[in-house]
Each structure stands twice: as C-alpha cells, then as structure tokens.
Amino acid sequence: MDIIESLRLLCESTAPSGFEHRVADLAAQVLEPYVDEVYVNHMNNVIGVIRCGKKDAKKLMLVAHIDEIGLMVTGHDEGQLRFTNVGGVDRRMLPSREVTVLTEPPLFGVIGTVAPHVLTEAQRNESIPMEDLRIDVGLTQEQAVEAVPVGTPVSFRTELFTMGEDTVVSKSMDDRSCFVSLCITAELLKDRKLPWDVYIVGSACEELGYRGAIPAAYGIDPDVAIAVDVCHAWTPDVKPQNNVSELAEGPVITMGPGACPAVTRSLKRVGKEHRIPFQMAVQPRAGGTDAAGIQIIRDGVAVETVSLPLRYMHTPLELGSITDMKLLGALLAEFAVDPGEEVLSC
Amino acid sequence: MLKYLEELCMMPGISGYEEEVCDVILDIAVNQCHVDTVRKDVMGSLIVTKKAKVQSGKKLPKLMIAAHMDEVGFMVKKIEDNGYVRFVPVGGIDKRVVLGHKVYIGPDMVPGVIGLKAFHMVTKEEERHAPDYVEMYIDIGARNREQAEKLVSLGDQIVFHSDFVRFGNGMIKAKAIDDRFGCALMLNLLEQDLPMDLTCAFTVQEEVGLRGAYGAAYAEKPDIALIIEGASSADVPAQPKNTRVTQAGLGPVIGLMDNGAFYDEGLFRLLTSLADENGIPWQVKTKVAGGTDAGAIQTSRAGVRVANVSVCCRYAHTASLVISEKDADDAFSLVKLFVEAVAGGKARK
Secondary structure: OOHHHHHHHHHOOOOEOOOOHHHHHHHHHHHHHHOOEEEEOOOOOEEEEEOOOOOOOOEEEEEEEOOEOEEEEEEEEOOEEEEEEEOOOOHHHOOOOEEEEOOOOOEEEEEOOOOHHHOOHHHHHEOOOHHHOOEEOOOOHHHHHHHOOOOOEEEEOOOOEEEOOOEEEEOOHHHHHHHHHHHHHHHHOOOOOOOOEEEEEEEOOHHHOOOOHHHHHHHHOOOEEEEEEEEEEOOOOOOHHHOOEOOOOOOEEEEOOOOOHHHHHHHHHHHHHOOOOOEEEEOOOOOOOHHHHHOOOOOOOEEEEEEEEEEOOOOOOEEEEHHHHHHHHHHHHHHHHOOOHHHHOO | OOOOHHHHHHOOOEOOOOHHHHHHHHHHHHHOOOOOEEEEOOOOOEEEEEOOOOOOOOOOOOEEEEEEOOEOEEEEEEEOOOOOEEEEEEOOOOHHHOOOOEEEEOOOOEEEEEOOOOHHHOOHHHHHEOOOHHHOOEEOOOOOHHHHHHHOOOOOEEEEOOOOEEEOOOEEEEOOHHHHHHHHHHHHHHHOOOOOOEEEEEEOOHHHOOHHHHHHHHHHOOOEEEEEEEEOOOOOOOOOHHHOOOOOOOOOEEOOEOOOOEOOHHHHHHHHHHHHHOOOOOEOOOOOOOOOOHHHHOOOOOOOEEEEEEEEOEOOOOOOEEEEHHHHHHHHHHHHHHHHHHHOOOOOO
C-alpha cells in the first residue's frame, strides 16, 4: 500500500462530523483490497471484515474515525458567512484561514481580518471571538443567501505535504492517519492464521461524542474492541505537566479505567516479543475516544485505546510520523494474530 | 490588466530579499515591454524607462510611476537544539493571523508549519490571549539542530504559502498583492505605446519604512510621482463602515492623505475628474491609515508632487489578500488616463 497516497486521498477529502458520506466511500475503497468484505452503512460507518474461517468465531473490532473537525454556516452578513464550530476548534487559528464551503460545487472562502494599520493596541493582544468572524466568499448578500444555505458544512482548505524524511502534514490526520494505519494492519494480516474475525471500522461522528462507533459496535457485537486514535505529541508550547507522548517513538498504549487490563498486558507483550517500540499513557477517565462509547454497549465490551502521536491536533496542519503509522499497523496485526488466552477469554 | 499578477504574487520576496522578484520583473520589462533603459540601484530597486511612441517636442514634467516589490514575511532568528525554528516578522504582521499557517523558508523553499498545541491543552486564559512572536515556532520536520541546519540557515527569508485563486464575484485571492499589484500594473502599462516618456520605479523595502523609494526619487528627480499601491482595509462586517478605510468593489482608491504623505491637491483633482468623466468609480480612505512610498518621494530634493492610485486590499499583510478584479482593471484605466493627461499638459501647477 502507498501510505502517502492513501493519506492524501482520505485527508484531502472533506467530511466534518455528520457529513462523512464524502469520505466513507473513499475509505472503503482504500480498505477493500485487504478484507473479505467491506460496506458503508446508513450511519456512514465503513465496516470491513477479515474472516478467520471458524464458525461462531470471536470478534475483534479495530476502529478509527473518519470524520473531521470543521465549521458550519449559521447565517449571512453583507454577503459573508457567519459560522460555528463542529468539534473543538481553537479560535486563535481562525483569522486569515482559508476554507472550503461544502456547497455543490464547493466554494472557496477566507476568514477575513482587519489590516494591522487600523488595529488598537488592545485588539492586537486579544484573540478574536468566533462570533465576530465571517467567511468571505466574495458574494453579495442576496447571492450568499441563495448559494450557501444555513447548515452548510465548512472544511479547512489544506493540501497534504511531507516534511523531512518521516513527517506528513495535513488536515484530518486526526483520525484518517489511524484509519490508514488500520489498512496497514489489514494488509499485514493477509495469509496469516487468525483466532478470530477481525472487523476494521471507519467510524462517523467521533468528534461529536462517538456517535458512529456506538451503533457500529452494537451491530458487530465484538468481544474486544480497540479504538485507534491520535494523541498529543510534544511541541515547544506544551507544558511539562501535560505529560504528552513523543513523535516517531512508536504507538501509545493506554492504561486506566477506559482500558481492559488483559488487553493492555497483551499489547505490551506483543510489542516486546516483536521488538515494536511503544509508549505508555495514563488515562484516569473513560477517555475521549471511540473506546469510551463502545465500552458500555450491550453488556459491556473489553476495550483499549492505542494512539498515534500527533502534533498540532485540531488544526489544519496536523503533523504525524510515517514510522509511527507503520509501527502502529504492525503492533495491531501481531495482536490480532496472537492476542493470548487471557484476551480470547474476555 | 492582471496578466502578470499571478506570476509576481507567487514569487517569494520579503523586504531586503527582492532579488528573485526583481529578476522576473526585469525579464518581462525587457522581453515583453521592450523598455529603453534598465537600471538596478545600490539597494536593489529596478528603474526602467520607456520613450513616448511619438516625441511631441513639448516640454513636459518628468513623470515617475512607482510601486514596491517587497512583501511582508518573516526571517529565521534562531535554530533550536530540538530542530525547531524561531522567527521574527519583517513588516507589520498582525500576530493573530499566523498560527497554523504553512510557510516556505530560504532559497530552497523548505516547507514549515507555524504550530500551535492542540486545543485540548489550551486553557481559557490562553485562548483569550494572542501569543507573541517570541512564543511561536516553526516545525520543519527536523529531529534536531543538525538536521535543521541542513535545511535552513539563520537569516533565511520566510514567506506565507498561498496560491492564486479567483472566486465569488470577480474576486482574487493571493499573497503579496500588496504590492505586486502595482508592479503588474506598471508592466501592463509599459507593454503599451506611451504618450510621453515614462520612468517606472520598482522599489525595495517599502514595508520596513519606504527605504528603497528614497534613492529612486533622489536619482530620478521626477517632477510628478504617481504611486500605485495595495491599500489597507478593514472591510469586514464586524467593522463599522466609517472605519473600514477602504472597501473592495467601490473602485480604485485615490490618495488624499495617509500616515506618510499629503497628496498634491491638483493631481488629486485631476485623478477624480478623470475618473468622473470616464465613468470610473473611485473612493478615498475613510480613515487616515497606512502609507505609501509617497512618504519618501514627496520630500526628495526640493520636493515632488505626489499622487496615488491604489486597489483596496482586504486582509492586507496576511497570507490571503483579496481584491476585486474590477477595481484592479479600473485602477489601470485611471492610471492610463492620468499618463495621457500629463502628456496633454493637464498636470501643470
């Protein structure tokens, strides 16, 4: 699989939470060569299966979300668009931000600013509240009302690019880089003997509270589910007490109430046995990934979160490491092949 | 009139680093416009002249048109042990418009990211505050200083990444329209047959204090100087209309007064009457803000009569400036009418 090209295809696709149909078919297309069956369901969840051949086999669900943070149009003002956020958006990166307004066909837009020549000293030091910002689409009020209905989603406008030997920068690396990592896992599982059926899921609506993964897991009814999502990698503005992970030093295995201890132990064993470097993270709550939603469906599921370190999360320029993606793909493939008795009895 | 605008805007060229832009302009001036003389001065400004198609024999004032080649941007200030790059702005850039932007660094155009930590780790207090440049950094994908130093050097210029986009009702988005617009306009004018001898100055370092215009005016000794600019603007819905300075779509901005110059009243009246007579809409700045190379040229030697025609630039000094193509076309028509009027002896004091 060409990792960069798969990332480019998926990350440059525009699909804020609730509007995943734009990316779901592409995600299914990337996954399709490595699974026995793949389909997109009514929630825009992408579901692929690698069957082990046993009847009534146990089920492992590996899930990464395919939605992205973005904006949504809430009104019109002198031909420019009022908007709100979809998912967590830092208002400090919005001024002078180029966006794609997802009408059909899409429109170019830019969030306007006032020239520095007319700013007051107080204005210069304060970030601009989101409600004072507008998207300039170069239209009159009448045209804007006609062309851009309220409720239209808006995506950040970024083209994927690489830096140095190992890093990739794009919007939506959260979490499509993890979906591509799962495709690496599926590719590595080709012709391997499996103790269970492996479901590879691209979930919708994670950024709004795992609203896609919950029904996906209900439908699949897995014995073990691992949410694969991004975590914070160190950057100069991160405080030491944030205890973040390091880029390019391997996937991150989570410990805490949001993780089944047997699965945590098994992943660490697999990492050590196969010399796959990994990092550990402490999560004292249920956690903010699809695992938190899946853990409490039906009569409960043994879950875990395995993460990919990412810099500048929730910005249009999220930076990840290809090395980490390959290591993550390998760790999950080896876990799927040999989870151990303790996990298989979950 | 916008024939050369895209090519010029895409070139990197912050104040003091105009050489690449200058080479492109020089090539067009010589090979497309067939100018008669070219001269690059000690600071790097390019001065070209083109003779009238037909010499009238009349004694006319010497006319110089000027626009600046430089754009705002940044410079590499420090390379950290961990491979991150620290930077400083060159020209006035609102620190609130740079976070999360892609930039290109140095002669090899090495891509970089002006990073910001994930929103999940931002406190309410941090969210309200616009970080200072000293807190910001650029990630170039280097793991340490050694890797970083192979890619970039201290003092390298840094420019915004931004493509050239046409959108909406005849709007154009690009970086550096301030003032590659003026450069493109002069090249379009020089391509044509001229009614009088004309000097065009493509100046350097306007954004750091009009530094290039001083020498150009001193050496050329013009009687009249017309400055073509991208006018700053606060043309957003949240701003009261009377303090928007200029508004896109209302026509070229004719200079009356700004923070650098008080424009010649007779030339101002000539420009407004030419616009009125030819059905060209025009506007003046509704607030005294910004400035042009006229600030340097007006006081050159014994003084120069200065005039100014600008295009309203929404979001000036950011990665994504926006102008109205019709404003730009109208500005070109007005400048052409002005040159014809001066050639016709209508600019006498």
